[in-house]
Amino acid sequence: MTEQAKPLCLSGKGVTKIYGFGDRRVAAVDHVDFEFRKGELISIVGESGSGKTTLVKMLLGLTSVTEGEVYFLGERRDISSRKKLRTYWQGIQAIFQDPFSSYNMFNKIDTVLLDCINMRGGRRLPREKKIEMMTEACSFVNLKFAELTNKYPFELSGGQMQRLMIARIFLLKPQILLADEPTSMIDACSRATILDMLLGLRDEIGMTIIFVTHDIGLAYYISDTVYIMEHGKIVESGSADDVILRPSAPYTRRLINDVPKIHEPWDFAARRPAAAEATN
Ligand SMILES: Nc1ncnc2c1ncn2[C@@H]1O[C@H](COP(=O)(O)OP(=O)(O)O)[C@@H](O)[C@H]1O
Numbered sequence: 001m002t003e004q005a006k007p008l009c010l011s012g013k014g015v016t017k018i019y020g021f022g023d024r025r026v027a028a029v030d031h032v033d034f035e036f037r038k039g040e041l042i043s044i045v046g047e048s049g050s051g052k053t054t055l056v057k058m059l060l061g062l063t064s065v066t067e068g069e070v071y072f073l074g075e076r077r078d079i080s081s082r083k084k085l086r087t088y089w090q091g092i093q094a095i096f097q098d099p100f101s102s103y104n105m106f107n108k109i110d111t112v113l114l115d116c117i118n119m120r121g122g123r124r125l126p127r128e129k130k131i132e133m134m135t136e137a138c139s140f141v142n143l144k145f146a147e148l149t150n151k152y153p154f155e156l157s158g159g160q161m162q163r164l165m166i167a168r169i170f171l172l173k174p175q176i177l178l179a180d181e182p183t184s185m186i187d188a189c190s191r192a193t194i195l196d197m198l199l200g201l202r203d204e205i206g207m208t209i210i211f212v213t214h215d216i217g218l219a220y221y222i223s224d225t226v227y228i229m230e231h232g233k234i235v236e237s238g239s240a241d242d243v244i245l246r247p248s249a250p251y252t253r254r255l256i257n258d259v260p261k262i263h264e265p266w267d268f269a270a271r272r273p274a275a276a277e278a279t280n
C-alpha cells in the first residue's frame with residue numbers, strides 16, 4: 001500500500017484559534033491544514049508557545065475552533081452536544097504532559113479504570129470480567145492492579161501515573177491517540193519505558209498516534225510523518241525523512257541545529273521501523 005492509499009482518520013482545513021479580544025487578539029493556531037492517516041505515527045514539533053497544545057485541545061474538542069473545519073474519519077466533525085462529544089471521545093483520546101492534571105483526584109484507581117470499561121459499553125459485564133480486564137491493562141504497563149485498587153492517583157509517582165494513563169488507553173482502545181509531550185515531565189529512564197509502551201500499544205490495537213513534542217530528534221526516531229509548527233502556523237510537513245533529513249523551512253533547520261551534539265549523528269540503524277499497516 002502506498003502512503004496516499006491509507007485512509008484519512010483526522011484532517012483539518014484552515015483550523016484557527018484566536019484568544020483574546022480587540023487589539024489583544026492572538027492567533028494561537030493560525031489557519032493550519034493537516035491530513036493524519038490511519039495507523040501512522042504523526043509528530044507535531046515546535047518550540048514552546050507555537051500552538052501545539054491549543055491544536056490538541058481543539059482536536060479533542062476541549063476548546064472551540066474559532067475558524068476552519070475538523071474532519072473525523074472523512075466526515076465533518078459534529079460535537080455540538082454533550083452526547084455527540086462523548087461518542088467522539090470513543091474514537092479519540094489524549095494523554096497530557098502533566099499526569100497530575102489529568103485525573104480527578106477524588107477517584108480511586110479502580111474507579112478510573114472502571115470508567116473506561118463503562119465508556120466502552122462494558123457497564124453490565126460481570127465483576128470478575130471487569131477485574132480481569134483491569135488486571136490485564138495494568139500488567140500491560142507493568143503495574144499490579146491488586147496493589148492499586150484502594151489507592152488514589154496522587155499516591156503514584158509521575159511515571160506510574162503516566163503508565164496508568166496508558167492503561168486507560170489500553171481499555172478505551174481509541175482509533176486516535178493525541179499524546180501531548182507525555183514524557184517531558186518524567187525522568188529519562190521512565191521516558192524510554194513510556195515511549196516503548198505507547199508504541200507497543202499502537203501495535204497492539206492499531207491506533208493512530210499524534211505525538212506532540214519539542215524534541216525533533218525524538219520525532220525523527222519515532223514518526224512516519226512530521227508537521228513543524230512555528231507561531232501557530234505549520235511551516236513544513238511530510239515524511240520524517242523528507243522533513244528532517246531534507247528540511248526546506250529555515251525554522252526546521254534551526255530546530256535541527258539546536259539538537260544537542262550528543263544526539264548526533266542520529267542513529268539510523270536504531271530507528272524504529274514504521275508499523276507494518278493499519279489494522280483498524
Ligand atoms: N487559554 C489561553 N488564553 C490565552 N492565550 C492562550 C491560552 N492558551 C494558550 N494561549 C497562548 O497561545 C499560544 C500557544 O500556546 P500553546 O498552545 O500552549 O503552545 P505550545 O503547546 O506549543 O507550548 C501561546 O502564546 C499562549 O500564551
Ligand SMILES: [Mg+2]
Nearest residue numbers: 052053054180
Ligand atoms: Mg504545550
